[in-house]
Amino acid sequence: MFAVSAIPAIIQLIGFLFLPESPRYLTARQDYEGARRVLQSLRGASHDVTPELELMKAASSTKPGGLGQLFSKPHYRSILLLACMMQVRV
DSSP states (O other): OHHHHHHHHHHHHHHHTTOOOOHHHHHHTTOHHHHHHHHHHHHOTTSOOHHHHHHHHHHHTSOOOOHHHHTTSHHHHHHHHHHHHHHOOO
16 A cells, blocks of 8 residues: 555656756856756747846845744734634634
């Protein structure tokens, strides 16, 4: 039974080896040429990817959110507490 359920996972693992890196991930790591190559391969050789790459650069330059931002304001903390309380089943 375990082996039958492992077959799709193994196929997916092998498929992941052939996937390119995400252009957004490469842009966040400031590998703009790599992001351009991946976008060009995804969009086709005749497509101009410069505007899309510039949008990704602008989006990656903003400060990302996270747990620190979630707990920084009392309003966010109360919403999170309420959401956690709603998950508890009696």
